[in-house]
Amino acid sequence: MKLKADWSFLRDAVRKAIRRLEEKDLTHAEAFFTYAKTTEVTIRNSQVLTQNRVDDSGVGFRVAVAGNKVGFACTNVMSQEAILEAGEKAFSIAKVSSEVPHFMLPQGSSPPKVKGLFDPAVAAIEVEEAVDRANRAITAAEGFCKRVIAKDGRFLYESEWRGIMNTSGVDFEERGTRALAYLGGSGKQNGEVTSSCYDLMLKRSADLEPEKLGENVGKKIVDLLNPKPLKSFQGSVIFGPEAVSYQLFDVLTDALKGDAVFAGSSAWANKLGQTVASENLTVIDDALLEGGFASRSFDGEGSPSHKTALITKGKLVGFLHDATSANALKMRNSGNASRFPGGFDMIRSIVGQGYRTRPEIYPSNLTIQPGDKTRDELVSEVEEGVLVESMAGFPQAGSGVISAQLSQAFFIQNGEIQNPVRGGMVSGVAFDWFKKISQIGNDSKRFPHAIVPSLLVEDVKIIGA
Amino acid sequence: MKILEDCLQSEMVNQADLVQLRGQRRRLVACTIKNGVVNDFSSISLSGGSVRALVAGRSWGFSSTNLLDARNVEQMLRHAIKLAKASLKLKHEEIALEPVPVVKRDETTPTRKPLRDVPMEEIVEIPREAYRGAKEVGANVADIKATFMTIEDDKFFLSSEGSRIHQSSTRVLLFVDVLAKRNARFCPASENLGHTGGMELFDKTSPHSLGKTVAEKAVRLLDAKAPPAGKFHIVVDPTLCATMLHEAIGHPLEADLAMSGGGFGNQMGQPVSSELITIYDSGHTSNGLGFFLFDDEGVECKRTNLIEKGVLTSFMHDRTSAALANVSPTGNAHAWDYSVEPLIRQTNIGIEAGDYSLEEMIEGVEEGLLLEGTFGGQADVNADFTFGFQNAKRIQKGKLAEEFQGANVAGNAIEVFKTIDAVGREAILRPGACGKYQFALQGRIVPAIRCEMMVGGAGGR
Numbered sequence: 001m002k003l004k005a006d007w008s009f010l011r012d013a014v015r016k017a018i019r020r021l022e023e024k025d026l027t028h029a030e031a032f033f034t035y036a037k038t039t040e041v042t043i044r045n046s047q048v049l050t051q052n053r054v055d056d057s058g059v060g061f062r063v064a065v066a067g068n069k070v071g072f073a074c075t076n077v078m079s080q081e082a083i084l085e086a087g088e089k090a091f092s093i094a095k096v097s098s099e100v101p102h103f104m105l106p107q108g109s110s111p112p113k114v115k116g117l118f119d120p121a122v123a124a125i126e127v128e129e130a131v132d133r134a135n136r137a138i139t140a141a142e143g144f145c146k147r148v149i150a151k152d153g154r155f156l157y158e159s160e161w162r163g164i165m166n167t168s169g170v171d172f173e174e175r176g177t178r179a180l181a182y183l184g185g186s187g188k189q190n191g192e193v194t195s196s197c198y199d200l201m202l203k204r205s206a207d208l209e210p211e212k213l214g215e216n217v218g219k220k221i222v223d224l225l226n227p228k229p230l231k232s233f234q235g236s237v238i239f240g241p242e243a244v245s246y247q248l249f250d251v252l253t254d255a256l257k258g259d260a261v262f263a264g265s266s267a268w269a270n271k272l273g274q275t276v277a278s279e280n281l282t283v284i285d286d287a288l289l290e291g292g293f294a295s296r297s298f299d300g301e302g303s304p305s306h307k308t309a310l311i312t313k314g315k316l317v318g319f320l321h322d323a324t325s326a327n328a329l330k331m332r333n334s335g336n337a338s339r340f341p342g343g344f345d346m347i348r349s350i351v352g353q354g355y356r357t358r359p360e361i362y363p364s365n366l367t368i369q370p371g372d373k374t375r376d377e378l379v380s381e382v383e384e385g386v387l388v389e390s391m392a393g394f395p396q397a398g399s400g401v402i403s404a405q406l407s408q409a410f411f412i413q414n415g416e417i418q419n420p421v422r423g424g425m426v427s428g429v430a431f432d433w434f435k436k437i438s439q440i441g442n443d444s445k446r447f448p449h450a451i452v453p454s455l456l457v458e459d460v461k462i463i464g465a
Numbered sequence: 466m467k468i469l470e471d472c473l474q475s476e477m478v479n480q481a482d483l484v485q486l487r488g489q490r491r492r493l494v495a496c497t498i499k500n501g502v503v504n505d506f507s508s509i510s511l512s513g514g515s516v517r518a519l520v521a522g523r524s525w526g527f528s529s530t531n532l533l534d535a536r537n538v539e540q541m542l543r544h545a546i547k548l549a550k551a552s553l554k555l556k557h558e559e560i561a562l563e564p565v566p567v568v569k570r571d572e573t574t575p576t577r578k579p580l581r582d583v584p585m586e587e588i589v590e591i592p593r594e595a596y597r598g599a600k601e602v603g604a605n606v607a608d609i610k611a612t613f614m615t616i617e618d619d620k621f622f623l624s625s626e627g628s629r630i631h632q633s634s635t636r637v638l639l640f641v642d643v644l645a646k647r648n649a650r651f652c653p654a655s656e657n658l659g660h661t662g663g664m665e666l667f668d669k670t671s672p673h674s675l676g677k678t679v680a681e682k683a684v685r686l687l688d689a690k691a692p693p694a695g696k697f698h699i700v701v702d703p704t705l706c707a708t709m710l711h712e713a714i715g716h717p718l719e720a721d722l723a724m725s726g727g728g729f730g731n732q733m734g735q736p737v738s739s740e741l742i743t744i745y746d747s748g749h750t751s752n753g754l755g756f757f758l759f760d761d762e763g764v765e766c767k768r769t770n771l772i773e774k775g776v777l778t779s780f781m782h783d784r785t786s787a788a789l790a791n792v793s794p795t796g797n798a799h800a801w802d803y804s805v806e807p808l809i810r811q812t813n814i815g816i817e818a819g820d821y822s823l824e825e826m827i828e829g830v831e832e833g834l835l836l837e838g839t840f841g842g843q844a845d846v847n848a849d850f851t852f853g854f855q856n857a858k859r860i861q862k863g864k865l866a867e868e869f870q871g872a873n874v875a876g877n878a879i880e881v882f883k884t885i886d887a888v889g890r891e892a893i894l895r896p897g898a899c900g901k902y903q904f905a906l907q908g909r910i911v912p913a914i915r916c917e918m919m920v921g922g923a924g925g926r
Contacts, residue, residue, distance in 0.1 A: 006532075041552075042902075044721060044725070045721070045724055045725045047555070047556075048552045048555050048556075050525050050526070050527060050552075050806060051525075051526050051527070051548035051549070051551050051552060052526075052527045052528070052529075052548070052805075052806055053527070053528040053529075053544045053545075053548055054528070054529050054530075054804055054805070055528075055529070055530040055531065055532065055537070055541075056513075056529075056530075056531050056804060057531060057532070058511075058531065069503070070503070070506070071506050071507075071508075072505065072506065072507040072508070073507065073508040073509070073510070074507070074508075074509050074510070075510045075511070076510075076511050076512065076513065076531040077510065077512055077531075078531070078532055082510075086510065089508050089510075090508075092585070093506050093507070093508060093585060094506075096506075096585050096586050096589055097503040097506045097589065098501075098502055098503040098589075099502060099503075100502055100503070100504070101502065127547065127548050127551040128551045131551045131552045131555065135555055149725070151725045151846070152725075186846075186847070193846075193847040194847075195845055195847070195849065196845050196846065196847075263500060263608065264607070265607060265608045265644060265646075267651075344900070346612075346640060346898065347495055347497065347505070347612055347614065347640075349898065349900065349904045350493065350495075350614065350616070350904065350906070351493055351495060351507065351509050352509075352511075356509055356511075357505075357507070358505060358507065392842075392843040392845075392849075392851045393842060393843065393851040393853070393873055393875075394840065394841070394842070394853065396651075396653060396840075396853070396871070397642075397644065397651075397653045398608070398644050398646075398651040398653060399650075399651040399652075399653075403872050403873045403921045404851065404873075405849070405850075405851040405873070405875045405921070407845070407849070423849075423875070425851075425873070425875060425921040427694075427921055463694055463921055465919070
């Protein structure tokens, strides 16, 4: 099989480069390398737009020389010469770099087995099959209600090898597959267009369900028809899983990153062991979850994966670490060095992910422990408030300040949903909201790096349009 | 790129109506200084190719690879044709592409201070200078991140219609982000420089002065209160105007988004904006981050007027959308790199300058706000937007009063642009970026504007 032969060539060439680097005057050298094939069908304006196939492979070297000076270089030119040259380049950059305090790479300890990360059916997917599923998702969404327009979407099947080697004995590889379906749409009524709604399906196996995806999107859009303006008030807000997975997740993640804790820029830098949230809130990072979208047996620098308690009943009990931040803070490495982090980063957007960048600290599957209340039960407990399924905008870095426009939200009065809202914002500090979580739903949903339920937060500032 | 030329001679090409091949070599250097330490110093060397094939006049397929040998390039062509055929039975609309001129060009964007002369030892000093400039501002500067980046591109375009285009360019960028902190109070500020060209980027603004300016702003804002919330008469500075223009007006003017309903769809020839507003897109804007002579379908990226004195005159098109709309392509098909398919993208979008000085715009406001700087944001295709601004100043009876921290503005851009009652007389070139399905670096040519808009601050009015 060609893929296997190409992978073997890459691995052997990388091994040779690591051996060559070992002979130099350096303290650490590491290579992260991948070989991936992606088949993707895109949807635009109610149609299958195009079919793409992307093959990509490459290797990124990190080298540290005396004084913890670190350099990085990568290449996707798959010749022994180019790969050796990239290793050399990382070494020469390290020499003109400056100290990364407490820089460390993992020692080679064997990673655990994580189940459900590879499905041969994803690797063998035929494009005709992907086109068929994409088309069925469009039909299901637009068949749900004639006002629904399937605006954009994608069905993506990826098959990947990833490998890591370093000069401290790390030498691991893992094969994985991912299948992702996304569909976004909006509704037209009386010349007015609703906000965009989307639904997402993330799997390690090929069994994406296009009808379910399409119907979910259709239902979300129909629920938004006939919106009314919202008044300004202070009330309860139910943040649905999607709303939690963006802004609230970002604030939580930024405060939990070990490097930010060490630098003192995390709002929770000095709060380990203290209560930082409502006692209803328990958060773990679980890279071992069977079939989890971000599950893996080792992280982006070869540290074994773990399940890590972060917040237990409102008390801060742990942080997200890579080898360097764990070394700096003298804590256990949680294995959160990520080569495919989420969130927006300008540099990563320009250079790319995976072998093209050094790793950074990011959650694997950040999991908020679900409660026992259904969505309807949460709504029934709200006297006056808003259900926010989705909101637009970014939290302010560091401070946790969120002022977000409501893009998919509903007014609640006397324990019942009254109407969808047009416009309006919620505003406040997410760290305060975490302390005011009164209930948690049992409706957890999967996102690329999060598995989160609805959160009912009391006393939130709601600004009408 | 002989290997791509050979591929175009393959018999398989005859199975397609049109085959477009692209090849690229890209070299990036990125150096980030975070709190005085080299946080990232990377050299990225990439190459690869892609093929796009139109089959049976109705369906496109696309395939790319980083393995540019004869076996993989041939496989790439086979994949593209197979992929195109895979959706044929769903495609009923004919894509009758307008013929475009056959272009044979070899172009290198001129630079005054080329990158090739800059050694690694000097590169690391650029973000370090920005860091020093910020650090000097004082103890309240808690977190400083400065990133310097260079991008060298060699792009090749070959088509079965006969075009052979080689474009070579360099781009240089500097990003500075500062977080000021006092007690438990945080305040961020950021600013970027970037252009297509060489190290002459720093002739006007040195890295040191950029770092200092950003840090001074972050520290100054620590003492500022949150801005009032509500609808105001607002003067928008060029930086925030650039974000609004690109996200909330530019995107709905891209043909693929315009055709998806809402926004500007079906309003061609109609007044859609204040008559003070003329909006255009031009790949030929010198030094713009979106400077391109030709797009990734080999179409020249000339200036296109999109809105003239408030009237909608054109969308931005690639060849396919132009064929479907029965107009000529506008040179807006761009791919971030070889590995992805070209999409309809802005190059350098601009608003024609007006008659007002900033002082005159402020003088005309009885009670309102001046908003400055951007933290980016989001816009829907129906032109609903939320953007973050970095700081604001109260305007009272035509004069600037106290300063506020940043917050968000929200609204519908089409509605907001109808309320524009003044346009600044100086349009400046700003660096920009966009993440529509794939990344892009773009330019924006923007003056200050005055309009009515909703501010969502944390404080009361």
